[in-house]
Amino acid sequence: MTPIESAERALRRSAVWILVSLLLLAGVYVRALVFTPAEMVQGLAQKIFYIHAPSAWVAFLAFGIVGVTSIVYLLLKDPRADLFAASSAEVGMVFTTEVLITGPIWGKTIWGTWWTWDARLTLTLFLWFVMLAYLVLRSAVHEPGQRARYSAVLGILGALLVPFIHVSVYLFRTLHPLPVVLKPGRPTLPGSMLVTLVCAFLTFTLFFGALLWHRYALARLTDARAHADAERADA
């Protein structure tokens, strides 16, 4: 099988998985809205939890994958690791944006404000900025080898940076305590909500995996086509 054919096949297969995870996602939502009790204090507003929290998990997972595949790239110089890191960053960017959109919607209803410099919120915002920098850097370098090396370095440094930002924003917050009403406590979730949440986490992870696979197949296809074109031009 030629690289083009194998990439096209991966593209089709991952598309099927995207459809499957979208159906499961709809299922999770039916369960969350119809079969899971509304939260006592927050009411229906709490339902956004089942998008917000899994998206945040996926956002950090995607970023972790960028860090790990960047190290793999620098060690092995395998262009596939670079394409995989780039795909993960791009898909992760979408989920991070989703966290930053659903967060304020929830926050406005419950905390009474669209935005607050809460530690976790600030951390997610900077994660978003680092991912954005990563993608902007990629788009600004043309030569593929150089692009791969640059973005791998940025990917690793970004992964190192996240714990430091985490410590800074927590130190910042503990020294300037916010009113406690702004932050709902972490209630031990009652059983039915927990099941819904776990389903949501699994579905989002599957959805992310399918999108990542699809994006990676697309990157491989673009690459394979470019190679084929170059070879034809040589001949």
Place this chain on the structure above:
Amino acid sequence: MVELLRVAWAIAAKDVLLEFRSRTAFVSALVFTALVLAIFNFARDPTAVSALDLAPGILWITFTFAAMLGLNRAFGLERENRALDGLLLSPASRTAIYLGKVLANLVFVGSVEAIALPLFALFFNVPVLPVLGPMVLVIALATLGFVAVGTLMSSMAVNTRLAELMLPVLLLPFLVPPVTSAVQITARLFAGRPFSEVGAWLRLLVGYDIIFVAACILFFESTIEE
């Protein structure tokens, strides 16, 4: 090790000498710094907010901007006439080149800071002298952190399409930990709090320096190899 530092020193000396002969970047950075400090004076209502409350933030934003100007030209300089190729062809190791560049940038940014600090004390009527010792320590630690990361980012940014615009996009997220710590420590120093109160921030600053200086030395090679 000694050889490495000797080569790094030679590279730094070359950059500092170049700057000393022309002085264009240094003078523009100084004028820029003085202007930023002066303009910040109009960003507050003097009857409502005391200068002391805003001073630490103003100081560090000014330093960050000034450093950005210096860092942008660190590798821009080598780009002219493809001077970087000459440097790479010489027997100097990649680590020596990186350390040399960091050293030159430290001299540049440090000199700007040394002149900006008294100016800042004058403009905002901040008692810098009584806390000068700890202040110098904090400035040195924070500057080392962001110059180390900034030098690496600058070596990548000069080869991109947007060069000057790219550096702030890459670098600013990395300045959050050192600049936040520096601002917090500075605020406590100006407020006359004991130095022991800033322990957690100081540890963060030192930890950042150690991790990122080491990581940047390690990864610099990957940004210039051909």
